[in-house]
Amino acid sequence: MKSKIQFSKKSQAALEFLTTYAWAFLLILIMVGALAYLGVLSPTKLLPDRCNFGSEISCNKDKMVVNNLDDFTLNITLKNNFGSTVKITDATTIVSDITTLTCTPQVETTPGVYGDIPAAGYDWVTGNEIILSADCVGGAALIEDEKIKFDLEVSYYSQSAGAGYTKKIFGEVMTSIQ
Amino acid sequence: MRKNIKSQASLEFLTTYAWAFLVIMITIGALYYFGVFDFSKILPQRCFFSSQFECLDFVILENEVRVKLYNNIGEDIRIKNFQITNDASNPLDCETLQLPGPLEYSIPDLPGLLDYEWGYGTDLNVSFKDCSEGGLSIGERIEAKISMVFCSSATPSCPEHTTSGKMASIVN
Numbered sequence: 001m002k003s004k005i006q007f008s009k010k011s012q013a014a015l016e017f018l019t020t021y022a023w024a025f026l027l028i029l030i031m032v033g034a035l036a037y038l039g040v041l042s043p044t045k046l047l048p049d050r051c052n053f054g055s056e057i058s059c060n061k062d063k064m065v066v067n068n069l070d071d072f073t074l075n076i077t078l079k080n081n082f083g084s085t086v087k088i089t090d091a092t093t094i095v096s097d098i099t100t101l102t103c104t105p106q107v108e109t110t111p112g113v114y115g116d117i118p119a120a121g122y123d124w125v126t127g128n129e130i131i132l133s134a135d136c137v138g139g140a141a142l143i144e145d146e147k148i149k150f151d152l153e154v155s156y157y158s159q160s161a162g163a164g165y166t167k168k169i170f171g172e173v174m175t176s177i178q
Numbered sequence: 179m180r181k182n183i184k185s186q187a188s189l190e191f192l193t194t195y196a197w198a199f200l201v202i203m204i205t206i207g208a209l210y211y212f213g214v215f216d217f218s219k220i221l222p223q224r225c226f227f228s229s230q231f232e233c234l235d236f237v238i239l240e241n242e243v244r245v246k247l248y249n250n251i252g253e254d255i256r257i258k259n260f261q262i263t264n265d266a267s268n269p270l271d272c273e274t275l276q277l278p279g280p281l282e283y284s285i286p287d288l289p290g291l292l293d294y295e296w297g298y299g300t301d302l303n304v305s306f307k308d309c310s311e312g313g314l315s316i317g318e319r320i321e322a323k324i325s326m327v328f329c330s331s332a333t334p335s336c337p338e339h340t341t342s343g344k345m346a347s348i349v350n
């Protein structure tokens with residue numbers, strides 16, 4: 001009998017707590033909902049621009065741009081830090097968040113002229129900078145000032161070693177859409 | 179009584195700061211989920227051998243490991259054995275060794291069978307084929323250890339020496 005009374009007292013306390021503070025819980029939930037709706041809880045806009053390929057390829061975050069255009073959607077400047085001349089044989093650009101965006105990477109074949117990576121490979125002399133560009137179908141629909149992250153994959157081989165030693169290197173670019 | 183006071187203090191500590199532990203654990207979990215702690219794709223791909231046998235280049239494929247070495251030891255040598263492994267729980271295991279020629283050997287049969295002449299100042303393309311285990315899956319970063327047994331061609335008794343190297347790369 002005694003334990004039954006004690007149990008009732010406990011549940012009464014819990015119920016009183018809930019009825020007293022339910023409005024506060026509700027208020028907090030509404031506030032969080034409003035903040036999420038207004039994008040305050042989405043910190044991507046606050047994150048800095050970044051470009052990371054590891055130590056073998058350096059990438060200057062001040063020399064990269066993403067435009068809301070189908071042509072030249074992505075433009076980044078990369079520097080060969082391999083310590084030897086390499087041949088780029090292929091590159092892929094993926095935007096994992098926007099699956100509808102299909103991108104085709106290009107390189108500056110002659111100054112000011114961009115084209116597909118040659119089948120025989122694109123020579124990249126050690127210490128030199130190249131501009132890697134990507135035309136993205138659906139790029140015109142990108143929303144200005146939103147952040148976007150590109151995952152890049154570059155296949156290359158050292159010219160001295162030959163095509164039998166083709167490797168891949170991964171990088172990521174995150175910046176605001178212009 | 180004294181024991182009760184002690185346990186009360188620890189219980190109070192836990193109830194007061196449990197939310198903080200929880201927040202920290204959720205934060206770490208979220209960071210891990212988003213790959214913040216995954217440095218495998220950012221770390222450089224590297225290959226180390228002794229200066230006597232410089233590693234010029236290498237590549238790790240889904241079922242093959244290739245390495246290009248340079249004979250810098252100062253004399254011609256005879257290779258007597260080549261082995262490859264790694265520290266995975268199921269270590270890297272390759273069945274076939276390919277040397278220029280092209281010559282192919284079964285790796286378990288190499289001791290006593292291999293006698294490959296390698297001239298000073300020349301490159302050597304070594305290929306370990308039919309590889310499995312050792313974490314060989316595309317996109318994963320793995321390490322591979324290579325050991326080579328050799329002797330000097332100029333020494334008739336051919337006393338054997340062992341050198342080893344290590345490579346770390348993403349599986350292509």
